[in-house]
Amino acid sequence: MRVWWLLFAVFLLLAAPAAGQRARRKKPAPAAAAAPPRVRTRADSLVLRARALLADRHEAEALALCRRALHDNPVQYEGLWRASVLCSHIGSRFSDETRQQQYYDDALAFAARALEIHPDFATANYAMALAIANDGSLAPLRGRLQARIREKPYLDAALRDEPNHADAWQLLARWHFKTANYTIFETLASKLLLGAIPHDATTEGAYAAIEKAIELNPARIDFYYDYARMCMLKGRREAAIQALLTGIERATLVTTEDLAMSRQMELLLRQLARRRHLRGPELEPRSAR
Numbered sequence: 484m485r486v487w488w489l490l491f492a493v494f495l496l497l498a499a500p501a502a503g504q505r506a507r508r509k510k511p512a513p514a515a516a517a518a519p520p521r522v523r524t525r526a527d528s529l530v531l532r533a534r535a536l537l538a539d540r541h542e543a544e545a546l547a548l549c550r551r552a553l554h555d556n557p558v559q560y561e562g563l564w565r566a567s568v569l570c571s572h573i574g575s576r577f578s579d580e581t582r583q584q585q586y587y588d589d590a591l592a593f594a595a596r597a598l599e600i601h602p603d604f605a606t607a608n609y610a611m612a613l614a615i616a617n618d619g620s621l622a623p624l625r626g627r628l629q630a631r632i633r634e635k636p637y638l639d640a641a642l643r644d645e646p647n648h649a650d651a652w653q654l655l656a657r658w659h660f661k662t663a664n665y666t667i668f669e670t671l672a673s674k675l676l677l678g679a680i681p682h683d684a685t686t687e688g689a690y691a692a693i694e695k696a697i698e699l700n701p702a703r704i705d706f707y708y709d710y711a712r713m714c715m716l717k718g719r720r721e722a723a724i725q726a727l728l729t730g731i732e733r734a735t736l737v738t739t740e741d742l743a744m745s746r747q748m749e750l751l752l753r754q755l756a757r758r759r760h761l762r763g764p765e766l767e768p769r770s771a772r
Contacts, residue, residue, distance in 0.1 A: 526556035533565060540738045542569050553593075560600050560607075567593035567610035571617045576740075580621055587621065590614035605645030612637035612654055628673045631662050632681060649699035653706055656692035659684050660713050689713055704734035704741050708748055720755055727752040 529552035533545040549566040552559050567590045574586025591614045597607035612634050619630020635658060641651040662684035665673065673680040693710045700706065707730025714723035727748045736742050 526552040563597035564606040587618040605641040608641035652696035660689035702735040
């Protein structure tokens with residue numbers, strides 16, 4: 484019996500460490516330490532404040548905040564592309580071409596710096612396309628035609644990265660319409676001075692692009708205004724009337740500019756309705772958009 488008790492005691496002594504090891508193995512591993520929160524810099528905070536101001540379209544105040552942010556951090560990406568777009572918007576409101584050019588120069592510079600940081604991002608590419616389009620509007624004929632050629636690759640890149648970028652679709656619609664409807668003089672000048680003309684531009688592409696912009700953001704009154712103007716310039720009176728009616732009914736008026744555009748649309752609508760009364764409704768071919 485003593486031998487059996489001795490063997491049992493030895494077994495217990497050997498089994499105890501193994502059990503302890505199994506218990507230690509079953510103990511759950513401590514949770515991984517949470518990643519430290521991203522430190523928000525003063526520049527980041529200024530850009531966030533600018534973004535909040537833009538919800539109510541306070542563009543001048545937002546641009547001032549973006550400039551302050553970029554003074555603190557020249558590579559704050561959102562500050563760069565927002566400052567570029569804001570310079571383009573604000574500059575277009577001046578009647579003085581010297582002031583316009585100052586804003587457009589800043590828009591180009593901010594967009595170029597944004598592209599250096601994120602060359603494939605929609606926001607940077609859209610900012611550059613808009614800056615080129617606006618800058619080209621002040622240039623003589625050669626510069627204006629060059630701008631049309633330079634603008635398109637940035638628009639394509641913006642929509643590749645963000646297919647639902649409504650502002651990029653609007654700008655693409657304008658590019659198609661202006662380029663597809665070159666005068667004979669502009670066509671010849673483009674071929675002679677630049678050796679090329681953008682053959683992929685079509686009026687149908689302009690209609691499709693502005694319709695896409697409206698689909699993505701039906702509250703923007705300037706989208707309907709652009710659509711109506713395109714239709715009017717191509718003699719599509721009934722389509723223009725419908726675009727104006729829909730825009731006046733559905734668009735949200737945020738700024739005094741929106742209100743002014745709404746009044747302009749109502750004036751155009753009255754003019755078109757008067758022509759319809761005098762001449763009757765237009766009869767468009769089925770193939771016309």
